[in-house]
Amino acid sequence: MAVAQDVDATTDRSSGVDGLAVRLTAREAQANTLAVLQLCAAGKLRCSEKTQRPGTATVAAVAGVLLGGDFYLTEPIAAFAWPLLVQAGGLAEIAGGRLALTARGRAALAKPAAETIRQLWRRWVSHAVLDEMSRIETIKGQRSARALTAAGPRRKAVAAALATCPPGEWVEVDTLFARIRRGGPPFTVARDVWKLYIEDLQYGSLGYDGFHDWSLLEGRYLLCLLFEYAGTLGLFDLTCGDPVDACDDFRGNWGADDLDFLSRYDGLHAVRMNTLGAYVFGLADRYEPEQDGAEAGPALKVLPSLDIVVVGEVQPADELFLNAYGQRTSDRVWALSIRSLMAAIDAGRPAEDLRRFLGDRADHDLPATVTRLFEDVAARAGQLRDLGLARVVECADKATAALLVSDRKLRSLCSLMGERHIAVPVQHEADFRAALRKLGYAMPPSRA
Known part of the structure; x- marks a missing residue:
């Protein structure tokens, strides 16, 4: 089946495939980093607690916010990689089947995306969630x-x-293969190649002579890591096309007759390390964005009526962020209110994050009405504080309650509620019960 994609440039490949698309990935990846983190903050992404892999609905949700879309319409690459990358980077963790931001992930929302991407790549290299070879599903027995x-x-x-690729230079995949085989660190994919096969273990084993050359195993592994992870993170600009018939090195294998391609990454034709990649690989001290003709992030107008108006194209990350704090009233307008900000605070989204967001993107000072709204919300939110879960203990009389909360060991583990009730934080319950027994009391199990 052909894989549809948008075409930005046309180049010939030795195999005769044309209609290749050039993707300048650095700007896309930085926007996508923030968009995926916003999806996690909104609780919209689910992953298996056993495998940590995203499900079909999650892949679709990520694909829907990617700037420029995924590399292919029907073969998820970046949309599959992002939920794994944020887990490996410690920016999100699975809680109740959903990806939730960690403290590090929340901090990343306020940091330069290039810095976050550098950390994500380094963490992926050392703490990847999966073996990338498993994404070459046509090679079975893994x-x-x-x-x-x-x-x-x-x-x-x-x-x-x-990391040895020269920054700014386009390198065809076949040339890259040759360079790595000649001078790169050696690596192999198969420990026992006879256990790997296409379609049938007996007839399609890769152990037969001529059925497992470097490009078929090591080359495919490299393509996956390069395309799905380094490419998704924006370290390399990519020239890619339809993977169907892009490579023919597997055609002689038994069981390959019905395959359109060996891997979804077969359509990768050439790569170029960009300035973001040079920064991430340590070849540059700082990241200097390339000028690709794209406009900077859209400016905002914050009106005295408490409306936020986006001037220009609405970026996915900004859209997700504004949805968390306001009610969308049109394509480019969000309305703020005490109720909408309180709902955001209740969901764990500090109002100060919105104030900072508006200050960074608006080309004017915030109107007095908006400043008063933030002050009012801060005052209301500051009147309540969540102290966590506690077990409520009822005493027979107020004298017993007073005795317990004044005890030298118990007083740091509980607090008095009214005259006859004591609150014990759940993290202190075991110590509370132990100290209670030493004092000559016991608390029977709850009958609730």
């Missing part, structure tokens, strides 16, 4: 015992090889 080499050293070898 889960057999000792079929593959350890993914960690293999990944680090490929990352080291990618």
